Amino acid sequence: MFDKKITFDSFIRGCISALILILLYVLFKSIKGALLPFFIAWLLAYMLYPLVSFFQYKCRLKSRTVSIFVSIAVVIGVLTGLLVLTIPSLSKECAIFVQIAEKFITQEAEMAQTPGTVPYIISDYLNDMDLQQYVNGEAFTNTLKETLPEVWDLFLGTANVVMSIFTLFIILLYMFFILLDYETFSEGWVNLVPFKHRQMVSTLVSDVEKGMNSYFRGQATVAFFVGVLFCIGFSIIDFPLAILLGVIIGILNLVPYMQLIAFIPTILLALIKSASTGENFWYILGMALVVFAVVQIIQDAILTPRIMGKITGLNPAVILLSLSVWGSLLGILGMIIALPFTTLLLSYYRRYIELNERKQKVKAWREGKKNS
Structure with missing residues (x-):
């Protein structure tokens, strides 16, 4: 080598x-x-x-311009339809959440089961201010x-x-x-590359496109099912803003491990529900964590293996390192492309190692044949 x-x-x-x-x-x-x-x-x-x-x-539709506008209109129409279907339930949940928050602020709810005395501290502070x-x-x-x-x-x-x-x-x-x-754009760019490097660059870009395509489609499918499962799970335990929180977690799931950020609003919502209903805070939070655990098990045991297969094949430690490095280099964009690019780089590095090993074996075989 x-x-x-x-x-x-x-x-x-x-x-x-x-x-x-x-x-x-x-x-x-x-x-x-x-x-x-x-x-x-x-x-x-x-x-x-x-x-x-x-x-x-x-x-x-012979006109490309008309086709573009029709496509945009269809996408906007689909998104609008989804909003129309989900907004009523979201509005209902938000109204319930506002009522809970009002009770929490005015201390009309029973606070015995709520850990700490955060609302009392705020109230005392406001009352003491001249x-x-x-x-x-x-x-x-x-x-x-x-x-x-x-x-x-x-x-x-x-x-x-x-x-x-x-x-x-x-x-x-x-x-x-x-x-x-x-x-x-997609076919003519290769003519800008010098002829002697054209095949190599074309192959590289083709591999990147296939890797990105398979990864993003698979990850988007997994994120969709994860969001649906969280919506169902939170609705079953009657958690505040169940659908909205499930949708947010599904979107965060597009980047691996980003759904952990959702623990912060989950804890706050559990605190507010405890204050409004008088239920034990730890029981509410425990039920929410059970939903997280069940969905994570389904994702790791069923969804990811069946949908993603072995697209990345990366160790979780390597995934976190990849997200950190690419995120520090390119920000949010880097975190999005981190896994497919890391997988591609490791794949090319393995190819390079295998090619050099084959060259070494051929060289050793020729030298042995020459000596004999």
């Missing part, structure tokens, strides 16, 4: 290649904010293209000084909302133009 001699020329070329890679990484980090909308638009276009193709070629001191003399000036930064933060928040809307518009614009010439 290391029999090839390192010459001064090869050393310089290696250093230059490493320097170019470092510069490309620094450049990518500096323009990541500008590239992220394009990558998101490309991902959306990749997901929407089969539907656009169906309307254009199967339904014989609000008149904030509107008298010098204190008013100090209060104004403290309030102005908050007003400025509110202004910045409004500006962020406007920028978010503008970014969404840019993403949709990117997506439209990518879909307009999708075949040119």
